[in-house]
Amino acid sequence: MDPRIDFKTHEFDYALGLHISLFIIPAATDRPVDFINIPYIRIGSDTRKLSDFPEKESKIWQKDSHACFEQGIAKHGVNAADVIDLLSTQAYFDLLKIPYPSNQEGVISKMLAENLITKDNAVYNITQLGAILFAKDLSKFETVQRKSVRVIVYKVKNKVETIREQIFTKGYAIGFEGLVDWLNSQLPANEEIGEVLRKDTRMYPAIAIRELLANALIHQDFSEKGFPMIEIYSDRIEISNSGIPLITSERFIDEYVSRNEKLADLMRRMGFCEEKGSGLDKVVFHNELFQLPAINILVGSNRTSVIMYSYKPLNSMAKNDKMRACYQHACLKYVSNEKMTNQTLRERFEIESQNYAIASRIIRDALDEKYIKEVDPDSKSRKYASYIPFWA
Numbered sequence: 001m002d003p004r005i006d007f008k009t010h011e012f013d014y015a016l017g018l019h020i021s022l023f024i025i026p027a028a029t030d031r032p033v034d035f036i037n038i039p040y041i042r043i044g045s046d047t048r049k050l051s052d053f054p055e056k057e058s059k060i061w062q063k064d065s066h067a068c069f070e071q072g073i074a075k076h077g078v079n080a081a082d083v084i085d086l087l088s089t090q091a092y093f094d095l096l097k098i099p100y101p102s103n104q105e106g107v108i109s110k111m112l113a114e115n116l117i118t119k120d121n122a123v124y125n126i127t128q129l130g131a132i133l134f135a136k137d138l139s140k141f142e143t144v145q146r147k148s149v150r151v152i153v154y155k156v157k158n159k160v161e162t163i164r165e166q167i168f169t170k171g172y173a174i175g176f177e178g179l180v181d182w183l184n185s186q187l188p189a190n191e192e193i194g195e196v197l198r199k200d201t202r203m204y205p206a207i208a209i210r211e212l213l214a215n216a217l218i219h220q221d222f223s224e225k226g227f228p229m230i231e232i233y234s235d236r237i238e239i240s241n242s243g244i245p246l247i248t249s250e251r252f253i254d255e256y257v258s259r260n261e262k263l264a265d266l267m268r269r270m271g272f273c274e275e276k277g278s279g280l281d282k283v284v285f286h287n288e289l290f291q292l293p294a295i296n297i298l299v300g301s302n303r304t305s306v307i308m309y310s311y312k313p314l315n316s317m318a319k320n321d322k323m324r325a326c327y328q329h330a331c332l333k334y335v336s337n338e339k340m341t342n343q344t345l346r347e348r349f350e351i352e353s354q355n356y357a358i359a360s361r362i363i364r365d366a367l368d369e370k371y372i373k374e375v376d377p378d379s380k381s382r383k384y385a386s387y388i389p390f391w392a
Helices: 054-065 079-086 089-095 104-113 128-134 172-186 205-218 259-268 280-289 320-337 344-349 353-366
Strands: 008-015 019-023 033-036 039-043 048-051 073-078 115-121 123-127 149-154 162-168 189-193 198-202 229-232 236-242 297-298 304-309 372-374 386-389
Touching: 019 236, 039 123, 054 353, 073 079, 073 115, 073 128, 079 104, 079 123, 089 104, 089 128, 089 172, 089 353, 104 115, 115 205, 123 128, 128 172, 149 172, 162 172, 172 205, 172 229, 172 259, 205 259, 205 280, 205 304, 280 320, 320 344, 320 353, 320 386, 353 386
Parallel strands: 149 229
Antiparallel strands: 008 019, 033 039, 039 048, 073 123, 115 123, 149 162, 189 198, 229 236, 236 304, 297 304, 372 386
């Protein structure tokens, strides 16, 4: 059968000499169930071929097109005590800075209002939103257990030798700070020798890492296979998630569209990420502050990766790296209500003023590739020319 069905069985003695085995089969969620490549559907008390009922098949796919991950059910039929046992309700109130209720009824009421759980007669269902954020252990929720964050640390620039690998099984909200701390502890650092003591300085800006991690968690496509993953190499860090973005990668800095709005809203309210549209500009700002090459956004067939590189001198950067940095600098200036100029680009790359021709060449290449455009293309003055992103 495809997809595989999670049968659950309950056995009990009903009466003297009568033993009952009860099979619980959950409803199909995202597509009909195939048996030997033929989809079937339950009609009354009969199991029939889905192809015999085209109108019902159409309704199934229409339902899937409007499906919302956050509203899906991660665990059915639990009582109030189970909710508190499976979810870190204390973390919810702490992160939102709300006093913890004095009784169980108050806790459950708030969970219901936030759509972390739903009520089903005398029992409760834990939603996927509740599980993915507040599960004490994601492995106890079958629909989201494969969405645990994985971190792999490699010895050099390739995957040949792994130093360590860690899987974080807590819900994103309750595990985020611990994940960020552990991640930063694994990142390489540069050693500076001062007058009195040695100290390590971070190779990557912690704020940028935090924002990229939050973005990967929030914007992933939960309907796709795969999990959020962070791969640390000696010269870069790659943060990836399942799914392709809803907007082009060139517009990440100024636009905001999320396929998981409730998840994004709750993560923002808890302080894990920035307000709409102001996360990646912070990444670019701190990337420039650390004099790092521009981040690179790669979109595959069903996966999106953001790569942050360690320091590299300008003369070691490839032409595409320089143009990408020029474009991102223009975007950052634009969303700050400023314009990029030769001078601002020199400051970004720490190019001395007498070498302005180096910045001019980078700008010319970016113009030729249509990454940027001139604010006033009719102006004859190159000295005071200013530039904006191609989409502005």
